[in-house]
Amino acid sequence: MSVLEIIAYPDERLKRESDPVTVFDEKLSSYIADLEQTMRAGPGGVGIAAPQTGHFQRIVIVDVSGRKETPNHGPLVLINPEITAWEGMKTGREGCMSVPDFTGNVIRAERIHLKAQNQQGEWQEYDMQGFEARAVQHEVDHLNGILFLDRLVSRRHDLFKRKVYQDRDN
Amino acid sequence: MSHWYMLTVIGKDRRGIVAGLTHALFEAGCHLGEATMMRLGGNFTIMLMVETEARKKALEDMIEPVTESMDLSWHLDQIEGHLHQHHLPDVCITVSGADRPGIVAQVTGALAEAGLEITDLESDVAGSEDQPVYIMQIEGVATEGIEALRSALNVATVSTIDVTVTPIDTLIG
Numbered sequence: 504m505s506v507l508e509i510i511a512y513p514d515e516r517l518k519r520e521s522d523p524v525t526v527f528d529e530k531l532s533s534y535i536a537d538l539e540q541t542m543r544a545g546p547g548g549v550g551i552a553a554p555q556t557g558h559f560q561r562i563v564i565v566d567v568s569g570r571k572e573t574p575n576h577g578p579l580v581l582i583n584p585e586i587t588a589w590e591g592m593k594t595g596r597e598g599c600m601s602v603p604d605f606t607g608n609v610i611r612a613e614r615i616h617l618k619a620q621n622q623q624g625e626w627q628e629y630d631m632q633g634f635e636a637r638a639v640q641h642e643v644d645h646l647n648g649i650l651f652l653d654r655l656v657s658r659r660h661d662l663f664k665r666k667v668y669q670d671r672d673n
Numbered sequence: 674m675s676h677w678y679m680l681t682v683i684g685k686d687r688r689g690i691v692a693g694l695t696h697a698l699f700e701a702g703c704h705l706g707e708a709t710m711m712r713l714g715g716n717f718t719i720m721l722m723v724e725t726e727a728r729k730k731a732l733e734d735m736i737e738p739v740t741e742s743m744d745l746s747w748h749l750d751q752i753e754g755h756l757h758q759h760h761l762p763d764v765c766i767t768v769s770g771a772d773r774p775g776i777v778a779q780v781t782g783a784l785a786e787a788g789l790e791i792t793d794l795e796s797d798v799a800g801s802e803d804q805p806v807y808i809m810q811i812e813g814v815a816t817e818g819i820e821a822l823r824s825a826l827n828v829a830t831v832s833t834i835d836v837t838v839t840p841i842d843t844l845i846g
């Protein structure tokens with residue numbers, strides 16, 4: 504296993520759309536092991552997408568299981584992921600291993616329904632919410648050549664939105 | 674050898690201030706760093722990091738005509754400037770309520786005492802002339818934890834102020 508190099512913005516390759524995975528073999532597993540190690544090597548990284556390493560296949564890894572009080576499905580390898588339903592909206596702070604030293608607010612769906620293949624090529628379905636759903640939306644964007652920079656909203660004007668959400672959560 | 678300066682500019686708001694000023698700085702070979710630029714009470718305000726190899730006097734001589742032409746007052750300080758030194762805020766505090774003297778001092782005093790290092794503070798007076806409403810949004814690093822901030826605010830604030838303390842969970846992906 505090895506830690507792969509992360510492509511950093513403004514590298515044009517981050518805007519490239521990735522291709523579906525069609526072959527589920529040893530080579531794929533070995534790449535995924537490297538990808539996971541790369542994610543774990545980054546400080547605080549809870550997700551990574553293959554194109555961030557210059558590998559343009561529809562593969563992401565998400566793992567928010569290390570966080571307190573965060574509903575999650577454990578460490579997930581999601582191949583050819585497709586979000587099929589979105590519900591609710593919430594502003595949250597995001598950063599990206601491909602955009603060092605910058606964080607900003609992004610609006611994401613609060614709950615999503617997702618289908619994806621696992622490393623054996625079997626389709627799985629997930630209902631996700633909160634931080635895990637946000638992580639998946641961030642990573643799936645990478646597969647489509649979209650960065651969180653493309654979705655930034657103002658820090659200043661989310662005050663009341665934020666308050667409404669909080670009241671609802673309580 | 675280049676130096677960083679902090680350029681502060683204030684004046685009655687009008688169209689073209691940012692474009693005019695940054696064009697002049699660019700033409701003079703300056704490199705721009707972090708900045709905040711904002712309309713405050715009908716004035717336009719700028720705090721801008723400027724890096725240049727020119728001497729302070731040369732920079733001042735360049736700024737003078739462009740600010741003069743737009744009726745802006747300005748100030749220039751040489752600073753110890755560094756980019757890529759952001760602190761990641763982990764908490765957001767919003768304060769709102771009827772505007773009254775001392776609200777900022779009271780809240781920020783309690784927060785400082787409880788370990789908050791402010792990275793960003795913005796405040797506004799909204800509402801109307803008759804019923805002004807004060808709204809403040811603070812982001813910072815809770816060096817002694819978020820609970821410490823909550824308890825400090827419980828003690829310090831009165832019931833007419835609404836205070837919300839929300840963790841900022843930054844997703845890195």
Ligand SMILES: [Zn+2]
Binds near residue numbers: 599600641645846
């Ligand atoms: Zn990312």
